[in-house]
Amino acid sequence: MAIKKKRYALVIDSRKCINCKACVVACKAENKVPVGNFRNRINEERKGEYPKLSINFEPEQCHHCADPSCVRVCPTGASWQRKDGIVLVNYDECIGCRYCMVACPYDARYFNEEEGVVDKCTFCSHRVDKGDIPACVETCPSKVRVFGDLEDPTARIHELLSTRRYRVKEPQTGNGPQLYYLL
Amino acid sequence: MGTIRMDRRLFLKSAGATAGAVAATQVGCLRYFKKGRSSAAETKEIPTTCELCPNKCSAIAVVEGGFVKKLNPNPENPKSRDMLCARGNAAIKQVYDPDRIKQPMIRVGARGEGKWKPVSWDEAFDFAAKKLSEVKDKYGPQGTLWSSTEGFQEVFFKNLGLAFGSPNLVRHPTLCLASVNLAYSATFGTVPSFDLLNSKFVIMSGANRFESIITPDTMDLIGGVMERKAKLVYLDPRFTVTAAKADEWYPIKPGSDLAFILAMIHVIIKEGRHSKDFVATYTTGFDQLAEHVKQYTPEWAEKETEIPAADIVRIAREFADAGARALYYAGRRSSWYQNDFQMRRAQAILNAIVGNWDQMGGMVPNAKLPKGEFLFMPWDEPKAPRVDEIETAFPLAAKGDGVYLKLRENVLSGKPYPVKGWMVYKQDPMNSLPDQAKTMKMIDQMDFIGVIDVQMSDMAWYADVVFPESAYLERTDPVEVMPGIWPAVVFRQQVVKPIHDTKPNLEIVQGIAKRLGLSDYFDYTIDQWVEAEFKDLPIPMAAEHMKKHGVWAASGQPSYGKTLNSDHRFVTKTGKIELFSERLQEAGHDPLPVYTAQPQPRNDQFRLILGRVGYFTHANQSNNVWLHEFVKENDLWINPKPAERLGIRDGAYVNVSSSVGSVKLKARVTEEIRPDCVFMLHGFGKKSKMQSLVYNVGASDAVILETAWDKVSGNAAFHETFVKVANA
Amino acid sequence: MHEFNWGLLIVVYLFLGGLSAGLFFAAGLANYLTVDDKPVYAKVARMGALLAPWPVAIGSGLLILDLGNWYRFYKLFLHFRWQSPMSIGSYLLTIFTLIAFVYLFAWLKEDERKWIFSKIPATWKQVHRLNVDISSWREKIAMVGFPFSIGVGIYTGVLLGAVSARPFWNTNLVAQMFLFSALSSGSAALLLAMLLDRKNPVEKHETKFLVTLDVVFISLELFIILPYIIHGQLSSQAVKDALTLILGGPYTVVFWVFFLFLGLLVPLAIEVYELFPSIFKGREFHGSRRMALTAAGLVLFGGFLLRYIFVYAGQVSSFHRMGLLR
Numbered sequence A: 001m002a003i004k005k006k007r008y009a010l011v012i013d014s015r016k017c018i019n020c021k022a023c024v025v026a027c028k029a030e031n032k033v034p035v036g037n038f039r040n041r042i043n044e045e046r047k048g049e050y051p052k053l054s055i056n057f058e059p060e061q062c063h064h065c066a067d068p069s070c071v072r073v074c075p076t077g078a079s080w081q082r083k084d085g086i087v088l089v090n091y092d093e094c095i096g097c098r099y100c101m102v103a104c105p106y107d108a109r110y111f112n113e114e115e116g117v118v119d120k121c122t123f124c125s126h127r128v129d130k131g132d133i134p135a136c137v138e139t140c141p142s143k144v145r146v147f148g149d150l151e152d153p154t155a156r157i158h159e160l161l162s163t164r165r166y167r168v169k170e171p172q173t174g175n176g177p178q179l180y181y182l183l
Numbered sequence B: 001m002g003t004i005r006m007d008r009r010l011f012l013k014s015a016g017a018t019a020g021a022v023a024a025t026q027v028g029c030l031r032y033f034k035k036g037r038s039s040a041a042e043t044k045e046i047p048t049t050c051e052l053c054p055n056k057c058s059a060i061a062v063v064e065g066g067f068v069k070k071l072n073p074n075p076e077n078p079k080s081r082d083m084l085c086a087r088g089n090a091a092i093k094q095v096y097d098p099d100r101i102k103q104p105m106i107r108v109g110a111r112g113e114g115k116w117k118p119v120s121w122d123e124a125f126d127f128a129a130k131k132l133s134e135v136k137d138k139y140g141p142q143g144t145l146w147s148s149t150e151g152f153q154e155v156f157f158k159n160l161g162l163a164f165g166s167p168n169l170v171r172h173p174t175l176c177l178a179s180v181n182l183a184y185s186a187t188f189g190t191v192p193s194f195d196l197l198n199s200k201f202v203i204m205s206g207a208n209r210f211e212s213i214i215t216p217d218t219m220d221l222i223g224g225v226m227e228r229k230a231k232l233v234y235l236d237p238r239f240t241v242t243a244a245k246a247d248e249w250y251p252i253k254p255g256s257d258l259a260f261i262l263a264m265i266h267v268i269i270k271e272g273r274h275s276k277d278f279v280a281t282y283t284t285g286f287d288q289l290a291e292h293v294k295q296y297t298p299e300w301a302e303k304e305t306e307i308p309a310a311d312i313v314r315i316a317r318e319f320a321d322a323g324a325r326a327l328y329y330a331g332r333r334s335s336w337y338q339n340d341f342q343m344r345r346a347q348a349i350l351n352a353i354v355g356n357w358d359q360m361g362g363m364v365p366n367a368k369l370p371k372g373e374f375l376f377m378p379w380d381e382p383k384a385p386r387v388d389e390i391e392t393a394f395p396l397a398a399k400g401d402g403v404y405l406k407l408r409e410n411v412l413s414g415k416p417y418p419v420k421g422w423m424v425y426k427q428d429p430m431n432s433l434p435d436q437a438k439t440m441k442m443i444d445q446m447d448f449i450g451v452i453d454v455q456m457s458d459m460a461w462y463a464d465v466v467f468p469e470s471a472y473l474e475r476t477d478p479v480e481v482m483p484g485i486w487p488a489v490v491f492r493q494q495v496v497k498p499i500h501d502t503k504p505n506l507e508i509v510q511g512i513a514k515r516l517g518l519s520d521y522f523d524y525t526i527d528q529w530v531e532a533e534f535k536d537l538p539i540p541m542a543a544e545h546m547k548k549h550g551v552w553a554a555s556g557q558p559s560y561g562k563t564l565n566s567d568h569r570f571v572t573k574t575g576k577i578e579l580f581s582e583r584l585q586e587a588g589h590d591p592l593p594v595y596t597a598q599p600q601p602r603n604d605q606f607r608l609i610l611g612r613v614g615y616f617t618h619a620n621q622s623n624n625v626w627l628h629e630f631v632k633e634n635d636l637w638i639n640p641k642p643a644e645r646l647g648i649r650d651g652a653y654v655n656v657s658s659s660v661g662s663v664k665l666k667a668r669v670t671e672e673i674r675p676d677c678v679f680m681l682h683g684f685g686k687k688s689k690m691q692s693l694v695y696n697v698g699a700s701d702a703v704i705l706e707t708a709w710d711k712v713s714g715n716a717a718f719h720e721t722f723v724k725v726a727n728a
Numbered sequence C: 001m002h003e004f005n006w007g008l009l010i011v012v013y014l015f016l017g018g019l020s021a022g023l024f025f026a027a028g029l030a031n032y033l034t035v036d037d038k039p040v041y042a043k044v045a046r047m048g049a050l051l052a053p054w055p056v057a058i059g060s061g062l063l064i065l066d067l068g069n070w071y072r073f074y075k076l077f078l079h080f081r082w083q084s085p086m087s088i089g090s091y092l093l094t095i096f097t098l099i100a101f102v103y104l105f106a107w108l109k110e111d112e113r114k115w116i117f118s119k120i121p122a123t124w125k126q127v128h129r130l131n132v133d134i135s136s137w138r139e140k141i142a143m144v145g146f147p148f149s150i151g152v153g154i155y156t157g158v159l160l161g162a163v164s165a166r167p168f169w170n171t172n173l174v175a176q177m178f179l180f181s182a183l184s185s186g187s188a189a190l191l192l193a194m195l196l197d198r199k200n201p202v203e204k205h206e207t208k209f210l211v212t213l214d215v216v217f218i219s220l221e222l223f224i225i226l227p228y229i230i231h232g233q234l235s236s237q238a239v240k241d242a243l244t245l246i247l248g249g250p251y252t253v254v255f256w257v258f259f260l261f262l263g264l265l266v267p268l269a270i271e272v273y274e275l276f277p278s279i280f281k282g283r284e285f286h287g288s289r290r291m292a293l294t295a296a297g298l299v300l301f302g303g304f305l306l307r308y309i310f311v312y313a314g315q316v317s318s319f320h321r322m323g324l325l326r
C-alpha cells in the first residue's frame, strides 16, 4: 500500500471555548511542561462597558506553520519539520540560543530552564503516531478543537473547513499557520 | 484582524514542499527528556473515577513505572461526556504535592499554632479513641459531632459516627443545594435532571455552568446552546463566562429572582400560554396559583429586578412557546438568600406549568441503575435527639444531612446539650462555613478534634490529630451509582500504591473502631465490600467489567415520558405535582411562593456575592501547582463607578469589612459586576502553612461572611452579607 | 505569555561584536592612509589592531554563556544553514576573530612578541614555531579582514533584521543602521583609547582623523534612522504599531532623549563644532581633549543604547495585538 501523504492541522471553534484550561493542564501532564511554562494558552479579549460586555476566548498553541520561521532561523537544525507538517525540536541538537523563540510570530515557544533547550507544542506527535489524538484535544469539555489530517478527505476537519467560514491568525507573517479558527 | 479564506490547495503545496525538504535531512523521532523517564518502564492504563469534585468523571490513568503520568477521559461514561476538566487533569499533583501530609500527626502546640508530632497510626488511633471515649463518658455519645462531605468512602465515616451512638451527623447539603432539593421534592416528589442537550430555551439564575462545572450539564449546554443554537437567558449580577456565552444577560438586582419568575408565571397564565392539558392532568392548585400571581405584574417586577418589563414579557412568551423544551434550570449552590427555598419553588412551578416534565429537552426524573449492597452488622439507632433540633426547626429538611449553621449556633450555646468532640471527614468547615471567627469559637470549645483529609486543610491545621487519607488515585473506593438522564455505575480503583504513610478512610475508620470496641460493625475489607456491590449489577462478569472499564452505563437513548400516564403517582401528598402545597402550609410556610423584597445595601455598602472558577473546587485546590498557575491570589471585583467614588485603583489593596470581620486583598476594578456588588473567589488567605502557595496570600471570604439561612430548608444564605470597602 | 527571550547579554554581545568590527575597520583604514607615502596614522592603526579582537572575543564568550546548553556551542559548527543568520554569523564571527588576532599579532613589536613567547613553556615546540615576524603582512591581513569586519557589522543587524516575526526589526535598514553604528562606535572607541593613553599622547592630526571618521559614520547612521522611521510609518499596520514603541510607547524616552539626542546628535554637534574651523575656515585643528572625550564616550553610550532599544523593543513588537507583554 502506498504511504499516503499527511498534513496535520487543528480546527478551533473558539466560540465554544469556556476558558476552563483543561487543555492547558492536560498538556502539562502529557508533556511534562514545567510550571511557569505553557505549550498552549487561552487568549482573552474583554470588551465593553457595564452592562454591554463581551469576552472572547481564543485557544492558541504552535501553529505548525507551513513555512515555519522558527525552523528557518535555527542555526543547528534542531528545529525541524516532519513530512506531515508537525514542527518539532530535536532536544539533543538544541543549543538553547532562543533565536527560534524570537522568530516565532505567535510566541508559541518557551525556554525549558531545567533542560536548557527550547520547547513547544508537538501536536502530541507521540500520541498521534500511535493513532491517538493530542491530549488537549481529547480532554476539552467543549470539544473546541478538532485535530486531523488535511489530506484525508474523510477527516472531520475537512468537513468543517469546507462547510464553515474560518480564518487563520496573522497570515501576513507569511508563515502559513495551520490553526484554523472557525467563524 | 484580517479574516481570510485561504486557498487550501495553494498552501498545501507550499507546506508540502518546505516540510519535505526539511524533514528529509532529519532522522529519528522525538526524544523525551531523560529525567524521570525510563523507556523500560511498562505503561499501564487503569480506569478509575475522578474525585476532585462531586461530578465523578470517569478517567483512565496512564501509569508508567509506578508513577501516574497522565489522566485521560474515559469516553464510556455518558455523564462525563468524554472529558476531564483542569482539576481532573491536575489530580496527579494531589498525589505528588510536596505539601502533603505524609503520616499521621498529633498536635503539640496550641490549636492552630502548627506544631505537630509525626506519630504512628497506632498512636493516632489510640489517641483519638481515648479522646472520643472521654467525651462520651462526660457528655454521652451525642456529645460528638461527625461532619462530612459527600465522597465514596463517606459511608464508612458516617457509620462510625452512628455506631458510636451519635445522632449528630452533619453533611454539606445545607451549605450547598438543600433548598433546591427540597423545593423540587416539595413540588414533584423528586429532584429531576435537566435535559440541556435537547432543550430549546434555557433560563438560568446565577447557575454559572461554564465555570461551576457540572456534568453533563456544562457540556450539554455547549452542545445545546452553542451547537444547536438553543437560546440561553442568564441572570447574574456578575458577567461570568456563562453570561458571556448567553444570548441574553441581565445583571439582575441580587435577591430578586423570585420576582422575575413570579412575573413570568403571571404573564404565562394571563396570556393562557401554559400547557393546559398537562396542568389539568398532572398538577393540583393551579387556580390558587393563578389567583396568587395576579399581583406580580411585569411592571412591578421591573422595579424589583431592574429587568425591563417588556423583556420579562417577551422572555415569558418565548419560554412558554418552547413549552416542553423550555427549562428554568435549577442551579445547585442554592445557598443565596433567606427566601431561597421559595425562589427555587417558583422555578419548579414555572417549569411545571409549561409542561416540560419528563420530556425530551425538559426536566427528566432520574433513571437509576441497580447495584448490590454489602450487609454488615447493624447497630442500635442513636437515642438522643439531634443537636440542631432539625425535627422541630426544619421539619421538611433531610434528617440525615442535618442543618449546619443552626447546628453551629446550638453547639456554641451549649443548648440543648453540650457537644465537645468533633470528627471531620473530607470537609473544611473553616472555609466552607460563613463567619470563620464563629467556627473558630466552635473549635475552641471542643475537647477533641480529629480530621481525616488528603491535605492539611485549614480545618486540619486546627485539629488535635490529623489522619492523612490516601489520595483517590491511591485507593479503591465503594461503587457508586450515578442517577440521571444517562445513568451510570462508576468504580474507583487503586491506580498506584500510596507513596506516603497514608491509609484509605475505611482503614482509618477501622483503626479507630477497633479501639472503641466497635470492630464488629466494620468487619470487612474494601474488596469484600465492592464484590458485594458488583453482584447485583445487571451485567455478566460485573467485577471484571468494572475493573477493566471503570464504568458501566446502560446503552441506548434515554427514555422520556415514563411517568407521563394519568395514573402515575408523584411522591407528594396528593400524588400530583403540587403547585399549591398543603404540606408547606401545615409546616407553617407559604404554600405558594410569596415575594418579600430582600434588604439592599446602603450607599456606602456592597453586597458580597460568591461563585467559582473552573480551575478550583471550593477552597481546596488553590494549592495545586498546576491550578495555582491560573490564579495566584484572589482579588475583589468592584465596578469602576464605585471604585472611582472611593478612590480605589485597580491592583491596589483594599480593606473589606462586614459586621463579623475584615480582610485585605487587591482590588480588581472591572466592568464585569454590578455597581452595588463585590465579588471574591474562594480558596485563598489560608491559615494552614502546609498550603504553602496560598498561605496568607489573598483573603478568605469565610472571614467576612455573615451567618444567615433559608427559613424552610435551613440552607446557609451566603449572599446576605453587606461589606464596606476602603483603600488599605 | 510574551517575555524577553533575549536579554542584556545579547545586547552586550551585539554591541561588542559591532565594536570590534568598527575598531578593525578604523585601524585598517588608518594603516592605508598615508601622506607623502608616510603612514601618518601608524599609531592609530596599531592601537586599533591591538584592541580590535578583544570585544568580539569577549562578546562571543558571553553569547556562549547565554546559551541554554553552552557546552553544545560546537554544534553551531557541525551545521551550515544558509537561511539562519546565526549560523552564517557564527562562521563569520569566528573567521573575523581569528583574522583580528592575527592582525594584532602582526602589529606586535619585537620585544612584545618575545615577552609573550617567553611565557610559553619551552617544551611546546610547535607553538614557538609561530614566533615569527609577520609585520610585513599587515596590509594584506587588513585587506582580507575588511570584508569580514563589514560582514560582522552587518551581521549584528541582520540577526535581528531577518526575523520576519518582529515588525520592529524586519526591514533591511536595520542591518545598515547597525553597521554604521558599529563603525562609528569603533572609531569613537579608538579615539577614546588614544586620548586615554597617557604614555603616547595623541596627536592633533590623529584626533582629527578619528573625529572626521566618526562624523561621517554618525551622519550615515542618521540618514538610515530617519528613513527607518518614515518608511515604518508608511508600512503595514503591524510595523506602524511596532514603531509606537518608540513613538509614544515605553521606549520613547530612551530612543529620543538618550539614544538619538545624547548618543547621536550631541556628539555629532561636538565633533562638527571641533572640526568646523579646520575644515571651513582653513584653520589648524585645535581639538579640545575634554570635548573629544565627551563625544567619544557619548557615541559609545549611544551605540550600546541602539542595541538595547532594538533588542528589547523588537521582542515586544509583534503581529499579534500589541501589548501582549504583561
Ligand SMILES: Nc1nc2c(c(=O)[nH]1)N[C@H]1C(S)=C(S)[C@@H](COP(=O)(O)OP(=O)(O)OC[C@H]3O[C@@H](n4cnc5c(=O)[nH]c(N)nc54)[C@H](O)[C@@H]3O)O[C@H]1N2
Pocket: B051, B148, B149, B151, B172, B175, B176, B177, B333, B335, B425, B426, B427, B428, B429, B431, B432, B433, B434, B452, B453, B454, B455, B457, B458, B469, B470, B471, B472, B610, B611, B612, B617, B618, B619, B620, B682, B701, B702, B705, B718
Ligand atoms: N464562602 C463560600 N463558602 C461555601 C461555598 C462558596 O461558594 N463560598 N460553597 C458551598 C458549597 S456549594 C459546598 S458544596 C461546600 C463545600 O464545602 P466542603 O465540603 O468543606 O469543601 P470541599 O472542598 O468539597 O472539601 C473539603 C475538604 O475535603 C478534602 N478532600 C478532598 N478529597 C478528599 C478525599 O479523598 N479524602 C479526604 N479525606 N478528604 C478529601 C479537601 O482537601 C478539603 O480540605 O462549601 C460551601 N461553602
Ligand SMILES: Nc1nc2c(c(=O)[nH]1)N[C@H]1C(S)=C(S)[C@@H](COP(=O)(O)OP(=O)(O)OC[C@H]3O[C@@H](n4cnc5c(=O)[nH]c(N)nc54)[C@H](O)[C@@H]3O)O[C@H]1N2
Pocket: B053, B054, B176, B177, B204, B205, B206, B207, B208, B209, B211, B212, B213, B214, B235, B236, B237, B238, B240, B252, B253, B254, B255, B256, B257, B331, B332, B333, B334, B336, B609, B610, B611, B612, B613, B614, B615, B616, B617, B618, B719
Ligand atoms: N469548577 C468548579 N465547579 C464546581 C464546583 C467548584 O467548586 N468548582 N463546585 C460544585 C458544587 S458543590 C456546586 S454546589 C456547584 C455550584 O454551582 P452554581 O450553582 O453555579 O453556583 P456558583 O458557581 O456558586 O454561582 C453562583 C452565581 O450566582 C450569582 N449570584 C449571586 N447572587 C445572585 C442573585 O441574587 N441572582 C442571580 N441570578 N445570581 C446571583 C453569583 O454571581 C455567581 O456567579 O458547582 C459545582 N461545580
Ligand code: SF4
Pocket: A016, A017, A018, A019, A020, A021, A022, A023, A024, A042, A059, A139, A140, A141, A142, A143, A144, A145
Ligand atoms: S479545554 Fe477546551 S473549553 Fe477548556 S479552555 Fe481549553 S479549549 Fe477552551
Ligand code: SF4
Pocket: A061, A062, A063, A064, A065, A068, A069, A070, A071, A087, A103, A104, A105, A106, A107, A108, A109, A120, A175
Ligand atoms: S507557530 Fe512558531 S513555533 Fe510553531 S511552527 Fe510557527 S513559527 Fe514555529
Ligand code: SF4
Pocket: A073, A074, A075, A076, A077, A078, A079, A089, A093, A094, A095, A096, A097, A098, A099, A100, A101, A117, A118
Ligand atoms: S534554541 Fe534550539 S531550536 Fe531554537 S534556534 Fe536555537 S538551537 Fe534552534
Ligand code: SF4
Pocket: A026, A027, A028, A030, A031, A039, A040, A061, A120, A121, A122, A123, A124, A134, A135, A136, A137
Ligand atoms: S497538541 Fe499536545 S503538545 Fe500541543 S498543546 Fe496540545 S497537548 Fe500540548
Ligand code: SF4
Pocket: B050, B051, B052, B053, B054, B055, B056, B057, B080, B083, B084, B085, B086, B087, B088, B089, B213, B215
Ligand atoms: S468535573 Fe473535573 S474535577 Fe469534577 S469529577 Fe470531573 S474531571 Fe474531576
Ligand SMILES: [Mo]
Pocket: B175, B176, B177, B332, B333
Ligand atoms: Mo455544592
